[in-house]
Amino acid sequence: MAVTIKDVAKLAKVAPSTVSRVIANSPRISEKTKKKVRKAMEQLGYHPNFIARSLASQYTQAIGLVMPSSTDVVFQNPFFPTVLRGLSEGAHENQYALTMTTGKTEEQIFEGVVQMVQGRRVDGVALLYSKVEDKVLTYLQDQKFPFVVIGKPFKNVEEITHVDNDNFRAAKEATEYLISLGHERIGFVGGNLNLVVTVDRLLGYEKALREAGISLANEYIIHEEFLREGGQEAVNALISLEKQPTALVVADDLMALGILNTFDEMGISVPDDMSIISFNNVLLSEMSRPPLTSVDINIFALGYEAARSLIEKIENPKEPVKRIIIPHELMIRSSCGQPKINNRIII
Amino acid sequence: MAVTIKDVAKLAKVAPSTVSRVIANSPRISEKTKKKVRKAMEQLGYHPNFIARSLASQYTQAIGLVMPSSTDVVFQNPFFPTVLRGLSEGAHENQYALTMTTGKTEEQIFEGVVQMVQGRRVDGVALLYSKVEDKVLTYLQDQKFPFVVIGKPFKNVEEITHVDNDNFRAAKEATEYLISLGHERIGFVGGNLNLVVTVDRLLGYEKALREAGISLANEYIIHEEFLREGGQEAVNALISLEKQPTALVVADDLMALGILNTFDEMGISVPDDMSIISFNNVLLSEMSRPPLTSVDINIFALGYEAARSLIEKIENPKEPVKRIIIPHELMIRSSCGQPKINNRIII
DNA sequence: TTGTACGCGTTATCAG
DNA sequence: CTGATAACGCGTACAA
Numbered sequence: 001m002a003v004t005i006k007d008v009a010k011l012a013k014v015a016p017s018t019v020s021r022v023i024a025n026s027p028r029i030s031e032k033t034k035k036k037v038r039k040a041m042e043q044l045g046y047h048p049n050f051i052a053r054s055l056a057s058q059y060t061q062a063i064g065l066v067m068p069s070s071t072d073v074v075f076q077n078p079f080f081p082t083v084l085r086g087l088s089e090g091a092h093e094n095q096y097a098l099t100m101t102t103g104k105t106e107e108q109i110f111e112g113v114v115q116m117v118q119g120r121r122v123d124g125v126a127l128l129y130s131k132v133e134d135k136v137l138t139y140l141q142d143q144k145f146p147f148v149v150i151g152k153p154f155k156n157v158e159e160i161t162h163v164d165n166d167n168f169r170a171a172k173e174a175t176e177y178l179i180s181l182g183h184e185r186i187g188f189v190g191g192n193l194n195l196v197v198t199v200d201r202l203l204g205y206e207k208a209l210r211e212a213g214i215s216l217a218n219e220y221i222i223h224e225e226f227l228r229e230g231g232q233e234a235v236n237a238l239i240s241l242e243k244q245p246t247a248l249v250v251a252d253d254l255m256a257l258g259i260l261n262t263f264d265e266m267g268i269s270v271p272d273d274m275s276i277i278s279f280n281n282v283l284l285s286e287m288s289r290p291p292l293t294s295v296d297i298n299i300f301a302l303g304y305e306a307a308r309s310l311i312e313k314i315e316n317p318k319e320p321v322k323r324i325i326i327p328h329e330l331m332i333r334s335s336c337g338q339p340k341i342n343n344r345i346i347i
Numbered sequence: 348m349a350v351t352i353k354d355v356a357k358l359a360k361v362a363p364s365t366v367s368r369v370i371a372n373s374p375r376i377s378e379k380t381k382k383k384v385r386k387a388m389e390q391l392g393y394h395p396n397f398i399a400r401s402l403a404s405q406y407t408q409a410i411g412l413v414m415p416s417s418t419d420v421v422f423q424n425p426f427f428p429t430v431l432r433g434l435s436e437g438a439h440e441n442q443y444a445l446t447m448t449t450g451k452t453e454e455q456i457f458e459g460v461v462q463m464v465q466g467r468r469v470d471g472v473a474l475l476y477s478k479v480e481d482k483v484l485t486y487l488q489d490q491k492f493p494f495v496v497i498g499k500p501f502k503n504v505e506e507i508t509h510v511d512n513d514n515f516r517a518a519k520e521a522t523e524y525l526i527s528l529g530h531e532r533i534g535f536v537g538g539n540l541n542l543v544v545t546v547d548r549l550l551g552y553e554k555a556l557r558e559a560g561i562s563l564a565n566e567y568i569i570h571e572e573f574l575r576e577g578g579q580e581a582v583n584a585l586i587s588l589e590k591q592p593t594a595l596v597v598a599d600d601l602m603a604l605g606i607l608n609t610f611d612e613m614g615i616s617v618p619d620d621m622s623i624i625s626f627n628n629v630l631l632s633e634m635s636r637p638p639l640t641s642v643d644i645n646i647f648a649l650g651y652e653a654a655r656s657l658i659e660k661i662e663n664p665k666e667p668v669k670r671i672i673i674p675h676e677l678m679i680r681s682s683c684g685q686p687k688i689n690n691r692i693i694i
Numbered sequence: 695t696t697g698t699a700c701g702c703g704t705t706a707t708c709a710g
Numbered sequence: 711c712t713g714a715t716a717a718c719g720c721g722t723a724c725a726a
Contacts, residue, residue: 002465004719015697020721030695047465051401052719055702060398062446062468070432076630080428085417088449092459097468099409099446102435112439118349118394120703121409121444257634264636283423284631287604289611351703362713367705375711399703402718467719 003044012040023048054120062097063087063310064122066113066136068129070102074191077254078282079299083128083150086303094311096123110135117145124314126150126306130162130196146317148310150302152196161313163306163324165297167197167279170328171204171249174277174295178247179212181336183275187220187245189234189259191252198223201251201279220245224255235262247275247336253285256292260335271337281331290334301326350391359387370395401467410438410657411469412447413460413483415476421538422449424601425629426646430475430497433650441658443470457482464492471661473497473653477509477543493664495657497649499543508660510653510671512644514544514626517675518551518596521624521642525594526559528683530622534567534592536581536606538599545570548598548626567592571602582609594622594683600632603639607682618684628678637681648673 005023009016014033021029022037040046054060065087068074091098099122101112113136116122125140130151137160140147152167153160178186188205190198202221209216219241222234234255238245250256256278263270270276270290278285281296305324313319352370356363361380368376369384387393401407412434415421438445446469448459460483463469472487477498484507487494499514500507525533535552537545549568556563566588569581581602585592597603603625610617617623617637625632628643652671660666 002467002719006719016720017698017722018696020719021696024721028695033696047461049719050462050466050468051398051407052702053721054398055402055704056719056721058702070435075428075432076425077428078423078425081422081424084447085422085449088417088447089451092450092455097446097448097463099444100431100435101444102432103439104436108439114394115397116444119397120349121397254634257631261634261636284604287601287608289608289636349703353703363703364705364714365712367703368712371705373711377711380712396703399718400705402720403703403705405705405718 002049003046004049005046007044008037008040008046011044012037058120059123059314060097060121061095062099062122063091063307063314064113064116064125065098065100066109066125066127066129067100067102068131069104069106069109071104074129074195075102077252077280078284079280080128082282082299083303083306086300086305087126087307088303089300090304090307091311094308096307096311106135110139113139117143124148124310126310130154130164131192131194132196146310146313148306148313150306152200154196157323159321161309161322163302163309163326165302165326165328167200167297168204168207170279170295170297171201172208173204173330174279175205175208175249176212177293177330178249178275178277178336179208179214181247181275183247184214185217185220185243185245185247186214187222187238187248189238189248189250189255190221190223191255193223198251201249205249232258232262235259235266239266239268245274248277250276250278253278253280253282253292253294256294256335257284257288260288260290260292271335275336277336285331286333288335293333293336294331296329296331298326298328349396350393351396352393354391355384355387355393358391359384405467406470406661407444407468408442409444409446409469410434410654410661411460411463411472412445413456413472413474413476414447414449415478416451416453416456417449418451421476421542424599424627425631426627427475429629429646430650430653433647433652434473434654435650436647437651437654438658441655443654443658453482457486460486464490471495471657473657477501477511478539478541479543493657493660495653495660497653499547501543504670506668508656508669510649510656510673512649512673512675514547514644515551515554517626517642517644518548519555520551520677521626522552522555522596523559524640524677525596525622525624525683526555526561528594528622530594531561532564532567532590532592532594533561534569534585534595536585536595536597536602537568537570538602540570545598548596552596579605579609582606582613586613586615592621595624597623597625600625600627600629600639600641603641603682604631604635607635607637607639618682622683624683632678633680635682640680640683641678643676643678645673645675 005016005019008019019037022034103109124146127149130149132154149162152164190202224234277293279295281294285292285294352363352366356366366384369381450456450459471493474496477496479501496509499511537549571581624640626642628641632639632641
């Protein structure tokens with residue numbers, strides 16, 4: 001059996017409770033005994049047992065991460081390693097551990113969350129996605145269990161602490177950028193409409209067009225699952241139109257890659273024949289040909305702030321609901337070509 | 348406070364220990380009392396407290412995942428979401444939870460592992476990487492703590508349970524494939540030599556050349572950090588050679604993407620002027636232009652089997668050391684062109 | 695400033 | 711088949 005607080009106490013000739021207080025660095029212990037106890041801990045190679053501590057103190061110093069369905073293509077997105085990194089850093093800085101749960105079906109995920117929460121395995125939960133009508137979210141609200149969502153909650157936005165980008169504005173700006181380049185027939189390719197982020201970006205796109213006096217065309221708006229196949233189908237639909245768009249707002253870098261590919265196979269040149277702007281600015285977006293103009297949403301910060309705000313909420317339950325908006329930034333590369341109007345390049 | 352085993356006991360009019368046995372589904376409890384107790388649990392919405400259970404039973408039903416340094420570019424690799432998926436599934440099937448730890452520096456990672464292990468937060472640990480001289484690995488061995496590594500351990504291969512591909516053979520076959528296509532000047536671009544996988548693949552490459560009677564050329568072997576910049580520098584070095592290689596074995600898909608890009612910028616055509624074969628077959632390898640011929644190493648299976656074998660080891664400490672080799676498969680796409688000898692395409 | 699004693703929610707041992 | 715009772719390792723009133 002491992003060395004416990006009692007062993008340390010015995011060696012240091014103090015009571016176990018004293019050792020406990022030294023660990024907690026209680027100010028009511030004299031420096032002298034602290035030194036003595038610490039030396040004993042050192043000698044024995046003592047490490048506190050988190051489990052026992054959790055049971056006694058009723059908190060675990062761990063936060064639970066809920067990932068989207070692992071079968072979902074979204075899961076393959078480089079987005080996740082990056083949020084994880086942010087969450088990990090935010091958690092680490094506050095000495096919190098990370099426990100994650102996934103599942104193939106929604107039901108499995110839900111079960112996993114219930115286990116984490118009811119089993120008291122974690123002090124709080126971070127949802128790494130946001131979709132409409134989410135059972136998990138409702139459950140957490142009912143339980144009044146501390147949680148934060150990365151992305152914008154589908155409803156009750158005012159009551160749920162969340163970390164998000166202003167995706168509406170980001171999409172609006174992206175679209176406006178295309179408009180400023182002289183485009184008027186602009187298409188939108190989005191992912192699953194169940195994801196709130198898709199909706200937000202769609203709305204921003206529409207708003208920009210409306211403000212510019214460009215009428216919306218339903219056939220310019222397409223939704224496909226993220227990634228490769230999605231890209232292909234989207235392109236086919238778009239290309240078969242009589243009046244083809246000259247530019248595309250694509251809701252995700254990976255999907256944009258797929259689209260880029262399909263265009264290439266069809267001999268359609270990006271950006272000469274078609275401009276593309278997308279979102280997330282994952283590492284790959286600068287590795288494509290042409291490199292993608294993409295809206296950087298600062299994924300790392302999303303994770304980092306999520307961890308921080310969640311921990312804040314855990315440690316101070318009275319903390320008010322917060323909405324943290326991470327700034328975005330348009331990264332201009334080559335997929336929209338040089339700025340031009342009437343085919344004349346502007347300098 | 349949440350509902351406990353005692354509350355259930357009271358309602359069902361039995362002793363707490365009986366409830367505990369019902370939870371464990373002990374065969375020594377009559378069906379009648381089981382029913383009665385279960386009904387009470389249902390009524391009260393009882394969920395067992397994992398923490399308390401862990402303390403009493405000395406096992407946590409959780410496994411710890413150790414990721415490589417989060418600052419490392421490797422971390423961005425789509426490899427990780429996929430192993431995670433495998434691990435998650437393997438763990439889930441056995442009702443194990445997943446706890447992860449990362450860190451910016453090696454020291455941080457090490458600390459995290461010590462916390463997990465000594466803090467008794469997990470029953471076993473999976474290392475999601477394998478590098479030379481790893482402090483973490485040594486520590487786990489010293490502690491005789493159950494663990495498994497994904498990849499091949501640097502040393503003591505016979506004493507460490509691990510899940511790996513036969514990267515030596517995979518690289519040999521990949522190289523042989525290029526040779527069979529008529530190539531003789533074949534370069535190798537690998538990542539960090541601290542990673543065992545890099546070494547294995549390099550050795551396989553060399554073996555294939557030797558067996559084919561092709562002499563090794565040092566200037567054909569390049570090591571760069573994975574990913575974009577690495578690709579560029581590698582290409583520059585290769586291109587400036589008097590006798591340029593006609594084909595490249597690249598140790599990672601992402602790096603191959605970077606290389607592909609650089610070639611494109613330089614006006615060098617893949618596969619016409621240069622063939623490329625790489626490893627891992629991540630989703631992106633089919634999305635590049637040209638789509639990459641890549642060795643599929645079945646990343647999901649790596650994770651899945653790692654979880655399974657780790658859990659096996661946890662639940663049966665006498666389990667012998669195991670080496671699990673996941674089969675690989677060459678996915679032929681377009682980056683090596685059509686098979687040809689002496690410039691004549693074979694059909 | 696330190697020690698004693700109890701409780702956290704379970705499992706496990708030992709009677710019965 | 712079931713019920714007391716004692717751990718598990720630590721935190722914390724309360725007492726000293």
